[in-house]
Every structure is written in C-alpha cells, then in structure tokens.
Amino acid sequence: MKRKQRPNKASNGIIDIRQMQLNDLPQVFRLGQRLFTAEKLPTLYRSWDEHEILELFQSDEETCLVAEDDGKVVGFALGCMMEKPRSAWRYGWLEWLGVTPRLKRHGIARRLLNQLTQLFIDREARIMLVDTDEDNTDALAFLRKTGFGQETRHVYLSRNLDDHPKSVERKNGHRNGKVH
Ligand SMILES: CC(C)(COP(=O)(O)OP(=O)(O)OC[C@H]1O[C@@H](n2cnc3c(N)ncnc32)[C@H](O)[C@@H]1OP(=O)(O)O)[C@@H](O)C(=O)NCCC(=O)NCCS
Numbered sequence: 729m730k731r732k733q734r735p736n737k738a739s740n741g742i743i744d745i746r747q748m749q750l751n752d753l754p755q756v757f758r759l760g761q762r763l764f765t766a767e768k769l770p771t772l773y774r775s776w777d778e779h780e781i782l783e784l785f786q787s788d789e790e791t792c793l794v795a796e797d798d799g800k801v802v803g804f805a806l807g808c809m810m811e812k813p814r815s816a817w818r819y820g821w822l823e824w825l826g827v828t829p830r831l832k833r834h835g836i837a838r839r840l841l842n843q844l845t846q847l848f849i850d851r852e853a854r855i856m857l858v859d860t861d862e863d864n865t866d867a868l869a870f871l872r873k874t875g876f877g878q879e880t881r882h883v884y885l886s887r888n889l890d891d892h893p894k895s896v897e898r899k900n901g902h903r904n905g906k907v908h
Pocket of ligand 1: 835859871
C-alpha cells in the first residue's frame, strides 16, 4: 500500500537545520515554554529557563541546533559533550529536544537528531545519552524509533520546605522585622 504523504505545513517546504545563534535564544525559550508545560511535562517544566539555555549554549554552542522555517525557529536540539577525567568514554548528551506542534511528525526532530549525532561522532563520543519523563509518550516513541534503548529508571523525589521549622522560623523572623 502506498504511504499517504503528510501535508507539509511548513511555509515554503524548506526547513533548515543549522547551528543556534545567540539571537535565536528568545525564540527557543518561548517554544520550550509552549512544549514543557507544568501539566504535561512537570520535570522538564521545572528546569527549563533562559539561564539553562544560555549556559548550555555558552558551554558548547556547536552542539546546539535549531530548525528554521522562513526565519522562525520551529525546533531545537540542544546537547553537550561530557568527558570524565581518566576515562576513555566520551558521552554526547541530548539535553533538550522540541518541535513546534504544528510541524510534528514531519521528520524535523529526526533531522535535528541526525545532525547532532554526527557532531558527537566527529568529537569521538562513544555513547549518546538522553532522559525524559516516564509518561512522555511522544518523546519515548521518537527515541525508541531512532535507536535509543537500554532504558534504566531514575526517580525524582521532592520535599515541600514551606512547613520546615527553619522556613517557619524565617517567616516569623521577617514578620517581626528581623531579616537575616
Ligand atoms: C518528541 C518530539 C521532539 C518528536 O518530534 P517530531 O519532529 O514530531 O518527530 P519526527 O517527525 O522526526 O519523528 C520521527 C519518527 O519518530 C516516531 N515518532 C515521533 N513522534 C511520535 C509519536 N508522537 N508517536 C509515535 N511515534 C512517534 C515516528 O516513528 C516518526 O516517524 P513517522 O512520523 O514517519 O512515523 C516532539 O513530539 C516534541 O517536541 N515533543 C514535546 C517536547 C519533548 O517532549 N521533548 C523531548 C524531551 S527533551
């Protein structure tokens, strides 16, 4: 059976994958804000902020990529190399990946990932790592499809500090005009 062609919703059909520039940062940040929401992806939501992207960009700008459609950022793959002292292993870490909802399932993430993988290989990475929320079904389907596996579980725990005695003490101190 012939596979149905998905309608191409890109404005001119040409989506460019290129290295991220500093002036892409606000668009990348806004796109991430739309994708990593507190309801859908709480762990990613918590750590997505402008400083995080800037730091990553400054530490390894070559491995920060964007997909551009008619001057607009419609996707990103932000990664970095990790090396351990006294170890022969070099890792390529895919930290953030996202594609604008209107252009999902058009192969953009695959193209971003392919380019990033090539960059990691050029830098002699031997393993590529990625992590995401356990119930992020879209990302897991994508990653499993593109060759990731050997899944291990990692548990995030949290503790509410609002009713910690030190927090209560601090708040009471403020109320009584004592500031430490
Ligand atoms: C995960 C994500 C990046 C995938 O982007 P995408 O551009 O839609 O992915 P692609 O079109 O390149 O998909 C390549 C293949 O992966 C698989 N795949 C991707 N998304 C899938 C989904 N939602 N369900 C099932 N399979 C999926 C398919 O096999 C697909 O090929 P096909 O469309 O020819 O069947 C995108 O859904 C996204 O931005 N999600 C929100 C942000 C996020 O969770 N990021 C990852 C954590 S950092």
